Amino acid sequence: MMLSDAAIFSLRLSFLVAVTATFFIVLVSLPVAYVLARKRFPGKELLDIVLTMPLVLPPTVTGYYLVVFFGRNGVIGKAIYALTGWTIMFTWYAAVIASFVVSLPLMLKTARSAIESVDRDLIDASYTLGHGEFYTALKIVIPLSKKGIFAGMALSFTRALGEFGATLMLAGDLPGKTETMPLAIYSCVNSGNWPEANLMALVFVVLSAILLFIAGKFTRKTI
Amino acid sequence: MHLRVRINKRLDNFTLDVDWAMANEFTVLFGHSGAGKSLTLRMIAGLMTPDSGYIELNGVPLFDSQECPLVKPGAVKNAQRVNVRPQDRCIGFVFQDLALFPHMSVAQNIAYAGKRKDRERVAALIESFHLKGLEGKLPSEISGGQRQRVAIARAIMCNPQCLLMDEPFSSLDNTLRLQMRALIKDVRNQLNIPVVFITHDIYEAYTMADKLIVYNNGKSVQTGTPDEILSTPRNSSPQEEEEGKRKKGAAPPPFRTPCKGSWTP
Numbered sequence: 028m029m030l031s032d033a034a035i036f037s038l039r040l041s042f043l044v045a046v047t048a049t050f051f052i053v054l055v056s057l058p059v060a061y062v063l064a065r066k067r068f069p070g071k072e073l074l075d076i077v078l079t080m081p082l083v084l085p086p087t088v089t090g091y092y093l094v095v096f097f098g099r100n101g102v103i104g105k106a107i108y109a110l111t112g113w114t115i116m117f118t119w120y121a122a123v124i125a126s127f128v129v130s131l132p133l134m135l136k137t138a139r140s141a142i143e144s145v146d147r148d149l150i151d152a153s154y155t156l157g158h159g160e161f162y163t164a165l166k167i168v169i170p171l172s173k174k175g176i177f178a179g180m181a182l183s184f185t186r187a188l189g190e191f192g193a194t195l196m197l198a199g200d201l202p203g204k205t206e207t208m209p210l211a212i213y214s215c216v217n218s219g220n221w222p223e224a225n226l227m228a229l230v231f232v233v234l235s236a237i238l239l240f241i242a243g244k245f246t247r248k249t250i
Numbered sequence: 251m252h253l254r255v256r257i258n259k260r261l262d263n264f265t266l267d268v269d270w271a272m273a274n275e276f277t278v279l280f281g282h283s284g285a286g287k288s289l290t291l292r293m294i295a296g297l298m299t300p301d302s303g304y305i306e307l308n309g310v311p312l313f314d315s316q317e318c319p320l321v322k323p324g325a326v327k328n329a330q331r332v333n334v335r336p337q338d339r340c341i342g343f344v345f346q347d348l349a350l351f352p353h354m355s356v357a358q359n360i361a362y363a364g365k366r367k368d369r370e371r372v373a374a375l376i377e378s379f380h381l382k383g384l385e386g387k388l389p390s391e392i393s394g395g396q397r398q399r400v401a402i403a404r405a406i407m408c409n410p411q412c413l414l415m416d417e418p419f420s421s422l423d424n425t426l427r428l429q430m431r432a433l434i435k436d437v438r439n440q441l442n443i444p445v446v447f448i449t450h451d452i453y454e455a456y457t458m459a460d461k462l463i464v465y466n467n468g469k470s471v472q473t474g475t476p477d478e479i480l481s482t483p484r485n486s487s488p489q490e491e492e493e494g495k496r497k498k499g500a501a502p503p504p505f506r507t508p509c510k511g512s513w514t515p
Contacts, residue, residue, distance in 0.1 A: 146349070148345050148347060148349040149349050149351060149352075151292075151295075151297045151336070151343075151345070151349070152343065152345060152349035152351070153351075153362070154296070154297065154335075154336040154337050155295050155296075155297070155336055155337075155339075155341060155342070155343040155405075156337075156362055156363040156404065156405075156407075156408065157337050157338075157340075157363060157408050158337055158362075159335075159337050166362070167351060170353050171351075171352070171353060
């Protein structure tokens with residue numbers, strides 16, 4: 028049995044959303060994780076709590092706040108709509124934002140712990156050898172944390188691939204437009220299309236198992 | 251060339267308050283564990299900030315808790331202090347655990363301290379420190395003595411004005427220690443810069459030092475040549491150490507054992 032065109036679209040969209048979200052997650056989380064791991068500043072723990080919150084909140088609550096921020100009348104969405112006449116809601120970009128917010132804490136936690144575990148003497152050695160903090164972070168801290176960073180990337184990607192609740196709230200379930208694979212499985216079950224749901228679920232289980240295996244390998248190596 | 255150190259630092263349950271100076275010589279900081287020797291080196295290197303006092307190398311203030319008009323480029327200066335960043339101090343540091351970068355090869359570790367076009371200097375140091383053939387190996391793939399030589403070569407790669415060594419031989423066996431002592435003395439003679447060396451081995455201190463500074467409970471309690479300190483100790487620690495070791499039956503090592511190959515720049 029083969030996947031239908033709609034299911035293949037959903038699979039491709041899911042990958043596109045997950046890859047894009049993971050790209051931005053890496054871009055944002057590395058400097059943030061570094062700052063959280065190495066710097067002391069007022070409000071550090073509060074920042075950590077806010078960024079980690081989506082890990083424990085129900086995805087619908089995260090989605091609700093995303094709508095509050097990015098909806099047409101939302102804090103940010105209103106400004107975007109006033110400037111461009113366009114809203115991010117019900118587009119695949121919304122799915123990227125939802126996946127980004129929900130998956131960011133996984134990368135942040137793993138990368139922060141990997142950065143914290145870099146031997147302080149190695150960082151000090153780099154300073155005494157004439158290099159500043161940015162160069163040291165680039166040449167010593169990040170390379171020595173790379174296993175934790177890769178583990179975080181794999182976990183975030185897996186989470187982004189399977190994101191459902193927040194995506195449904197912000198991007199909706201529009202077949203051929205914003206319907207990612209988890210949403211497509213939900214729709215198939217709702218409409219009684221069990222064989223298609225079965226096949227998509229199986230594809231998902233296999234993909235997630237592979238990604239978790241990769242993440243686990245990196246995590247074990249880090250420990 | 252000289253190094254002047256007068257620093258005060260208060261930590262939980264410990265206060266460091268030392269005042270000493272050295273000329274262009276080999277100075278050994280000697281004392282029990284926890285006496286404040288490593289803390290002093292970290293502050294000289296700029297890796298920790300004293301609460302007050304000053305550190306001066308060759309007439310240039312590296313740290314001064316009072317306002318000072320002579321501020322080197324890169325110094326962090328506010329209304330009250332000069333504090334040159336560690337990367338701008340031009341001080342070589344050999345850590346107790348050597349702190350070789352585990353993801354870099356021997357050659358990359360040494361080259362890390364220099365500019366990109368310093369390949370000739372790296373090659374010369376590899377040759378001088380008998381590391382030929384090990385350039386591509388990781389620190390985990392070479393022996394303890396070889397790692398030691400890489401750490402020293404790396405520390406002097408950027409032509410430091412002063413070399414600090416925090417118990418670099420603590421993990422070596424006696425034979426290697428003897429070889430490394432000779433190597434360090436050769437390095438010091440060739441570079442002709444002040445070297446501050448930490449040990450709590452009285453024999454090592456006695457045989458290597460031009461000047462010995464005895465530390466006790468966060469204070470520098472006595473300064474002088476090894477002979478002066480051993481003949482008139484103000485603090486009993488060095489003699490107690492010696493007595494203690496003799497009682498345990500440890501045979502005193504010979505004062506100097508030649509290295510397999512002497513170091514040349």
